[in-house]
Amino acid sequence: RGVEExxxxxxxxxxxxxxxxxxxxxNPHSALDYIAANVIFAVVVGIRFDYGDGTMDSLLRAMRxxxxxxxxxxxxxxxxxxxxxxxxPGPHNKMFKCFQVVEDFFxxxxxxxxxxxxxxxxxxxxxxxxxxQEQEKENPSxxxxxxxxxxxxxxxTLGGVEPISTTMRYGLLMLLKHPEVEEKVYExxxxxxxxxxxxxxxDRNKMPYTQATTHEIGRA
Numbered sequence: 745r746g747v748e749e750x751x752x753x754x755x756x757x758x759x760x761x762x763x764x765x766x767x768x769x770x771n772p773h774s775a776l777d778y779i780a781a782n783v784i785f786a787v788v789v790g791i792r793f794d795y796g797d798g799t800m801d802s803l804l805r806a807m808r809x810x811x812x813x814x815x816x817x818x819x820x821x822x823x824x825x826x827x828x829x830x831x832x833p834g835p836h837n838k839m840f841k842c843f844q845v846v847e848d849f850f851x852x853x854x855x856x857x858x859x860x861x862x863x864x865x866x867x868x869x870x871x872x873x874x875x876x877q878e879q880e881k882e883n884p885s886x887x888x889x890x891x892x893x894x895x896x897x898x899x900x901t902l903g904g905v906e907p908i909s910t911t912m913r914y915g916l917l918m919l920l921k922h923p924e925v926e927e928k929v930y931e932x933x934x935x936x937x938x939x940x941x942x943x944x945x946x947d948r949n950k951m952p953y954t955q956a957t958t959h960e961i962g963r964a
Contacts, residue, residue, distance in 0.1 A: 790868030
């Protein structure tokens with residue numbers, strides 16, 4: 745399955761989750777983290793987690809704590825003086841422990857994939873990487889080695905989950921602050937897509953106002 749199909753699947757799960765709230769107030773932070781993470785995880789490791797899953801909760805909590813430290817003064821000092829800061833006590837040391845939790849999960853998943861690999865039917869990014877690694881095993885300059893698999897997945901995950909979730913939260917906030925924009929977006933989506941199917945990538949050209957709104961949210 746392609747990325748678009750995985751996004752559509754997650755969108756359906758999100759709609760069901762919203763329906764289950766029955767209009768009650770709730771904090772969307774965790775739900776939006778799950779949405780972003782599930783799409784990325786489905787691509788890189790071929791799995792998605794139900795909302796509230798203990799494993800995903802632990803991974804998201806570790807990522808949140810890690811990013812909070814990075815954005816703090818301690819994280820900024822480490823970026824400026826890593827050679828000095830690595831010897832000093834402080835919250836910045838916990839940052840590496842947080843991200844190690846995520847890395848350990850991916851290492852274990854990669855080992856499981858390697859044991860059950862079918863070169864004729866790759867399930868996710870890890871499988872594709874492992875297949876390419878096998879093809880280039882005689883190439884001494886190949887970049888397809890195990891540690892590179894993990895670092896690639898970590899880059900995609902850490903560089904994707906938090907920014908995507910934050911952008912979606914910001915988008916919701918902007919729509920709440922500008923109900924006239926929300927109404928126009930709703931009308932365009934309802935007119936072009938309706939209520940009985942998922943939007944697709946091809947729909948974007950039919951919805952210039954919605955597309956402009958999402959681009960503005962991303963820009964801001």
